[in-house]
Amino acid sequence: MELVYGEVMYSNKIFKNTIKEMPVCDRPQERLIKYGPNYLSNAELLALIIRTGSKSGDSAIAIADKVLKTIKSEGDNDGLRSLKNVCVQDLMQVEGIGEAKASMIVAAVQLGVRLAQSSYNNKVRVTTPSIAANYVMSEMSSLNQEHFRIMTLNTKREINFIREISKGIINMTVVHPREVFKAAINDNAHSIILLHNHPTGDPKPSRADIDLTEKLVHASKILEIEIADHIIIGDNKYFSFVEEGLIF
16 A cells, blocks of 8 residues: 555555545455454554545545654654654644644544553552563653653552653753652652663663663662662663663
């Protein structure tokens, strides 16, 4: 399938303007019902939210494709990660997107975020780095700035809370041990997992990341609040200091 503005090409045949002009078997809604959502492209899924084309003749799929191409930021190949951070006003800059369609897109995205975060209300036991990483992966991999957070754990290594410590370029000046352990003490944490993201998508730690971790581990031994791991989130992948033998 090839998407182009104002027309959609299936099997070398072009169907202009509306989804209704496409063969029934190729329409997004019919394909979703028959095969499930995993068989639809990002543009097709977004088109089902947009529903209708524009007055200028673009189909809903063509408009959806424009949205994804317009909003994508550096390091985001298909625009999907960037979709989480857009507002109604941003979307309305795309031809064919008015206030109503923009509001529907933002609402749908927010539902997805809340669904991904709904497990925060359950007690999840962290027995491996992958459990902690997957717990925050969906949300943190889409952030376009670096965020430093801690995951506070109880004596059973169950997650209590995720606390944000700082936002912006991560270094030892911005992330002060005082703020990290103040949040841990307030949550009565037995141990914590350090979390931050790399908007570039590459979770490999920098020298500053390693230095900061060493500083916080040293402080943790004085306060007797264990740092169980430091996990860096990239583009749907992670780096664990424990797995790589950098925290013992």
